[in-house]
Amino acid sequence: MKQTAPDEIARRLGSGLLSFPVTHFRDDLSFDEDAYRENIARLGGYDVAGLFAAGGTGEFFSLTPDEVGRVVRAAAAEAPDGVPVVAPAGHGTAAAVRMAEDAERAGADGVLLFPPYLTEAPQEGLAAHVRAVCRATRLGVTIYSRANAVYQDATVAELADACPNLVGFKDGVGDLELMTRIRSRLGDRLVYVGGLPTAETFALPYREMGVTTYSSAVFNFVPEFALAFHAAVRAGDREGVHRRLAEFVLPYCEIRNRRKGYAVGIVKAGMRVTGRSAGPVRPPLTDLTGDETAQLAELVKRVR
Numbered sequence: 001m002k003q004t005a006p007d008e009i010a011r012r013l014g015s016g017l018l019s020f021p022v023t024h025f026r027d028d029l030s031f032d033e034d035a036y037r038e039n040i041a042r043l044g045g046y047d048v049a050g051l052f053a054a055g056g057t058g059e060f061f062s063l064t065p066d067e068v069g070r071v072v073r074a075a076a077a078e079a080p081d082g083v084p085v086v087a088p089a090g091h092g093t094a095a096a097v098r099m100a101e102d103a104e105r106a107g108a109d110g111v112l113l114f115p116p117y118l119t120e121a122p123q124e125g126l127a128a129h130v131r132a133v134c135r136a137t138r139l140g141v142t143i144y145s146r147a148n149a150v151y152q153d154a155t156v157a158e159l160a161d162a163c164p165n166l167v168g169f170k171d172g173v174g175d176l177e178l179m180t181r182i183r184s185r186l187g188d189r190l191v192y193v194g195g196l197p198t199a200e201t202f203a204l205p206y207r208e209m210g211v212t213t214y215s216s217a218v219f220n221f222v223p224e225f226a227l228a229f230h231a232a233v234r235a236g237d238r239e240g241v242h243r244r245l246a247e248f249v250l251p252y253c254e255i256r257n258r259r260k261g262y263a264v265g266i267v268k269a270g271m272r273v274t275g276r277s278a279g280p281v282r283p284p285l286t287d288l289t290g291d292e293t294a295q296l297a298e299l300v301k302r303v304r
């Protein structure tokens with residue numbers, strides 16, 4: 001079986017825009033694999049540096065372990081050659097280890113490690129969580145710093161020494177001092193991914209800090225816009241970035257901010273208004289109201 005080397009996945013992820021596909025559900029909330037596969041083939045046809053199967057936008061937290069395996073296998077089967085697929089690992093350490101072990105068998109090229117669920121943990125415990133997952137796979141692992149798993153610079157440095165296959169740091173916190181400390185301490189040892197909700201909002205300032213790429217959820221339904229935005233960020237085209245922020249991203253965030261969990265619900269609404277429904281979100285998330293969906297449809301018209 002093919003195995004993508006950790007340094008290779010780091011290089012590829014850092015080279016372009018990262019896609020976080022939604023996971024398709026039927027009206028009864030079962031996984032709609034055929035529709036998911038079709039969407040992966042479509043998204044993979046664009047110039048993306050990686051497809052993160054069952055990420056946050058892909059409702060990882062709402063999938064059973066068996067479903068995670070199905071989603072990752074479907075993504076690996078449908079992604080065009082040359083487009084890496086990253087599998088999720090998460091929940092408690094034991095479950096995360098199982099998922100990391102399965103990732104390579106499922107044909108993934110890397111692993112994204114989510115925060116553990118429910119419990120808070122000290123840095124020492126988080127470090128043990130990461131070490132266990134890195135030991136469970138030969139694939140390159142990216143840690144997702146967010147919520148109850150905010151990794152401090154000393155912890156990241158210690159982990160980077162202890163785990164050769166720890167290749168990436170995805171930031172979902174937005175603490176500029178912490179990000180600067182991590183970047184300054186670790187330099188090019190890791191690839192840095194901007195991973196705040198609607199990551200476009202932060203892309204330009206983050207680029208200044210050496211965060212070379214970011215995860216795009218809007219890419220699911222306005223891919224051309226997302227790629228043009230990314231190109232403007234890469235080129236340092238401030239005017240182009242600010243124009244697109246004002247035209248679409250900031251008003252989009254205004255709708256997203258109306259309810260907790262809308263960061264995912266709004267992407268599924270975006271799929272609906274662009275004629276590519278991915279079905280409803282699973283609880284505990286909720287879908288946008290009819291009015292909000294209509295407002296989003298108006299916004300989308302501006303950029304399509």
Ligand SMILES: O=C([O-])C(=O)C[C@H](O)[C@@H](O)C(=O)[O-]
Binds near residue numbers: 055172
């Ligand atoms: O796990 C996730 O889905 C993310 O955090 C990535 C998203 O794409 C996020 O960056 C966003 O909403 O743009």
